[in-house]
Amino acid sequence: MSTAYEQSGRTRQKQRTRNDLIAAARELITQGGSAPTVEEAAAAASISRTTAYRYFRSQAELLAAAHPEVELTSLLPAGSGDDxxxxxxxxxxxxxxxxxxxxxxxxxxxxxxxxxxxxxxxxxxxxxxxxxxxxxxxxxxxxxxxxxxxxxxxxxxxxxxxxxxxxxxxxxxxxxxxxxxxxxxxxxxxxxxxxxxxxxxx
Known part of the structure; x- marks a missing residue:
């Protein structure tokens, strides 16, 4: 879900920032309560609100990125056979x-x-x-x-x-x-x- 913003200039730092926002959102979710907003994740990650919105334009985008399944393409273990x-x-x-x-x-x-x-x-x-x-x-x-x-x-x-x-x-x-x-x-x-x-x- 990389954006054009994340793909230009200082990409490693931007990826770290994105990962920090995702990690903060996951931690807030684990703590319970309502789903965290972009602003709440930004505050938890000590990232400015303006910067956070460059990575995630909405709460839905942030929560989708924080979902644990988002990058998986298969759950089939190696050597599972043909049955x-x-x-x-x-x-x-x-x-x-x-x-x-x-x-x-x-x-x-x-x-x-x-x-x-x-x-x-x-x-x-x-x-x-x-x-x-x-x-x-x-x-x-x-x-x-x-x-x-x-x-x-x-x-x-x-x-x-x-x-x-x-x-x-x-x-x-x-x-x-x-x-x-x-x-x-x-x-x-x-x-x-x-x-x-x-x-x-x-």
Whole structure:
């Protein structure tokens, strides 16, 4: 998400400033409360408000950059083999681990994504990254499922795994986070097995 401003002159210093703003935003999110504004992140990083806005024009841009998933293109471990279920569950496991590690940031992004004034193109939660990671894991299933079916399967898994599911399982159902993680993994396993079984029968 580098801007023209960051790409011209003293780029290393500018990258450090940008990283300081992102780190400050992540720390403020971890502390709880409302999502930090650009001004609040700037104050926490001891950076002037004017300078901060050269890097992030809005709160949404700042929070998107602070989201832990923003640079990841795949969650598939090396040597995962060609079995779609094994690959999918490995990715789901990594997805859940990251979800729990960065739960405060994930909850903040969820709250922001539900606001009527939010800008979907700037919010990682609305860009389908999880779906893309699950499709990547399910690539070997394309020999028995159509492209559309693989996409639907990835969507089905994502609907059962993520911050939305975690919030419901923990806050509403009253499960511990470990139990919630087990439920999400079991749901993903059941969904992928059913879909692959139907594909074999087609």
């Amino acid at each position: 779609p279920e094994t690959r999918l569950l490995a990715v789901v496991g990594a997805f859940i681990e990251m979800l729990l590690k960065f739960e405060p940031q994930q909850r903040t992004m969820l709250r922001l994504s539900l606001e009527p004034s939010s800008q979907p193109d700037q919010l990682p939660l609305r860009q389908g990254r999880g779906i893309g990671w699950f499709e990547d894991a399910l690539a070997p299933a394309r020999d028995r499922l159509s492209e559309a079916a693989v996409h639907r399967l990835a969507i089905a898994v994502r609907s059962a795994v993520g911050i939305e599911a975690l919030v419901w399982l923990v806050d509403v159902a009253g499960l511990s986070r470990d139990d919630a993680a087990d439920v999400m993994l079991s749901s993903a396993r059941a969904i992928v097995r059913a879909a692959l079984s139907e594909g074999d029968d087609a």
